[in-house]
Amino acid sequence: MHRPTRRSFLQVGGVAAAGALGALVPAEAAHTPDDSFLRLRRRWREVTAGSGKYDPAVEPYRTWLAELGRRAARQRDTMAPARTSLWPDQAFPSFVATPRRLRDMAHAYVLEGTGLAGDPGLAAAVVAGVDHYRRHVYAAGAEPAGNWWHWRERRTGGGVTRDYVTLWLDHGVDPRSAGYVYLLLPGASQEETRRRAADPGWVRVLANTARVQAVHVPSLGIVAANFWTAGTVGGLTASAPCAVLVREDTLTVSDPRCELDELTVTWATAGARLTGSAFTFRGLADQEGASKTIRLR
Structure with missing residues (x-):
């Protein structure tokens, strides 16, 4: 079945x-x-x-x-x-x-x-x-x-x-200018989930639009973004739709659509050692969605 x-x-x-x-x-x-x-x-x-x-x-x-x-x-x-x-x-x-x-x-x-x-x-x-x-x-x-x-x-x-819990968020019919945010905690215990719920500032939503969705986790030095179009958010600028993850001193990108021959990402986060540097990735279309990572420091 x-x-x-x-x-x-x-x-x-x-x-x-x-x-x-x-x-x-x-x-x-x-x-x-x-x-x-x-x-x-x-x-x-x-x-x-x-x-x-x-x-x-x-x-x-x-x-x-x-x-x-x-x-x-x-x-x-x-x-x-x-x-x-x-x-x-x-x-x-x-x-x-x-x-x-x-x-x-x-x-x-x-x-x-x-x-x-x-x-x-x-x-x-x-x-x-x-x-x-x-x-x-x-x-x-x-x-x-x-x-x-x-x-x-x-x-x-x-x-x-198996038994599961279903959380239902009713957004109504054809909502306009509406949005929602949820956080997945794989493997978290009840106590860990309570602690995370008590600290809503642990993760900050930088954008949640039809163009880009991005979050920032200051304690982990992470900025993660899904660009649905070319754009800028959280110090990151992407030249085309892609997924980008900055983790302290590394920059990771992927092309889930497998369409990009070339992608340019600029990291302009204040305090970064390579502030304003642009990085070009080639051949992402041949990666079958797999990511590419470079070290920034």
Whole structure:
């Protein structure tokens, strides 16, 4: 078993929304005045629900649509929501079969020729099924389960189920000029976490924008920045999108996009021995995202 990709899960919810709940409502998204977000949503609906004209009475559509309709009707009639499953033969988490069945039902609702197009009972079943699956498998309090090898390497065996705590920050719908910050403490004990929480000045947020996100940890001599565009923050200037880490006397950069033939970083932090020095890194595109480090002192 494995978790589906975000794309596959969006397909389940997206088809349900586009089909069972009606056409997607165009949404005005922040930071996209060129309406690219709206075009993306329309394309998403085309991919998940289909687009263009077709004759449901012509092969190969007729046979395929009829089979889809029979399959969707069977899935609708056998759905029996329970604490541990949506169908009796597919115990949760059922990361593949359950989403696939819900997707079949949603497709049967929106496609002519299935015998179930526009069927209100099927629509209600899709909505109820997606909500039930989300509540018991993806919601806070659900018991996470999965397999790293299957998800990452497409290998089988050795599923893992463990308890986790989910922290939920509700940012609302299409927030504007909003932001949030959180700190991950891998392996920290409860006492270590309490001490860190009691000292909010330990880490300082230098920037948290759509252009650059950066922090400074004075006690460790660290400045870390993700540049989404060329820019300047915390004494660092980058000529292109990249990740930069200054740790006392070292400067480390990486190109996660694997696109840069050349990158120039200038460090202008007061007190630095090489204040104002510019450093050029070449061949980052060939590093497969790996970092390059130079010593400054």
